[in-house]
Amino acid sequence: MNQLFEKGQKINSPVGLEYEILDFLGSGGQGEVYLVKSENKQYALKWYFFKQASQEQKIALEKLVEIGSPNNCFLWPIELVYSKDNQGFGYIMGLRDKKYKSINDLMKRKIEPTFYHLISACYNLVDSFYELHSKGLCYRDISFGNVFFDPKNGEVLICDNDNVTVNNSNGFISVLGTPSFMAPEIVRGEAFPNRNTDLYSLSVLLFYLLFISHPLEGKRESNIHCMDTRAMNRLYGEDPVFIYDPNNLSNRPEPGIHENAIIFWRIYPKYLKDLFIRAFTKGLNDPNNGRVREIEWRDGLILLRDSIIYCNNCDAENFGDITNINNEKKCWQCQNSLEYPTILQFSSSNFIFLNSKSNIFQHHLDHSFKFDKVIGTMNKHPSKNLWGIKNESSRNWTVQKSDNTQVKIEPNQTVSLKNDLKIDFGEIWGEIKSQL
């Protein structure tokens, strides 16, 4: 068996709390994880193998406990604990709910989120890393194994946070990361993990989620017979090339091997692809200035989610591309021509492609990134074949008709969609456009 603890053993925290071992959950390279309970609540305990239980690790953990979790998407160290039965230390954290699935499950297609929830998950990950970096921290080891999401709603959970450190503190490194996620300068051994390398890993993670494929794995990858350390160092570090680099065709995805990249690249709008092109051309070799920032990903992902249009024939989610409207697009599932629906164009220049499931959030009005507040939904007329926008907020809207008369739309009232209708939401205007 050789586990460090048995059921029933007790662990103590410096503040006097006692945790009881309930069950062994698993072990990794650094230590073992147990299910524990204290005062009728269950937690997870990670206990370090003695060799890993260094003073530096302890100090790093104490700092994380002190700083606290950036938001509620992290499974964060709550406190350090000690035991009279084993040398060294461990830490207590919350439990990962079973509703969260690993990225591996998406890669193996064991879960099938909608594009809407997949993009929400991407947004939530970006937002969480933004919060982490805002606290002066860096994650260092983004990989499949420590990022989880709920495919039913896009909520995310980021685990293994004991490797998080203060940015640019090179003194103590216990992990460098997973090769396919690591920034080229780290693969080449030229840099330690820091916020800029996190940005690179984040763009790899987003690419994996949205394309179920790796951004640097095309012909150059399939030409490699044995994918060993040397091959990985060349592919990801010494000579990395984006699979859709506009100026370098040498690494295009290979049909039959990198099918997902080919399929998904056809589906997404140009502005999203442009972000990835930048992330994996300029971003490959310019860590300080070339990488796509979290605030850019955030805006791009919200726009992507608001560009979802449903095929009139088979109902599959596709994407409208307002920057490329002359390109007639076909549904990826049934090949029918996509009909562009009505658009709500804001005076801020953002827009939403309106469909029966569209939501207008507080964010759309004030760029506040508040998505907990829905201020408008799509509502069908009870008797006529007519759709409108329902005022779910607590304030009046004003609508200007084409004859310049104004109509008040009170909370819970719905205004029907009519071309060129202008809606004053208070913070900004929106205009209905049924034709582009």
Place this chain on the structure above:
Amino acid sequence: MTLPGGEISSRPLHFFWIVDCSGSMVGDKIQTVNNALDETIPEMIKIAGENAKAHLFVRALKFSSGAEWVVKDPTPVDQFKWIPLDADGVTDMGAAFELLSEELKMPPMPSRALPPVLVLISDGQPTDDYKCGLRSIFNEPWGKKAVRIAIAIGDADVDTLKEFIADPEIPVLEARNPQALTRFIKWVSTAVVEKSINPPSKLPGEKGHSGIQISNDPILEKSDPETKSSTEIDVW
């Protein structure tokens, strides 16, 4: 399906158990090996589940008087079953190496894979021309690229096993008691597989290495205290 496309592109990881079933393995040794190998299966399935870009295939080869395949076809790990082996005969390690080298040719090996993992478990001295078999393995590109590990049980010929590993940075794992044997087998089936899929990288300033580190592995830290301090050799 709400999303287009399919599974992410992956590579096979071919894993080979090469087990000494000579007469000296009778009793405790072969039973420990049988139990330990059976117990590796759930752990390997778990690792395979956590690594979408690798498909783990397992095979097993036994040798005593001659050599033969126990499981010849690459078997997806979730379908792999361990059939307990008996022990009897001499130690024809060379014959095992020849059989192995046939499977490392292209075909049947694919042109695109992860480094294969070859794990040799032996308690004795080879009784045939093992060098010839070893040459056959190293003549194959996949044989050269494979991660080769050896577990020595009791008084095995460590020098032979070192020749099999052919990497000064990877020591022979010397199992002097059943607990250590079980631990080494478990470590090989988990950490080595994991490291073949996700090799560690070097720190700035560090020299490159083969990717499989053993000296830092916690498993060796958990050796029984008697083994570490005693000058006695455990004898089965």
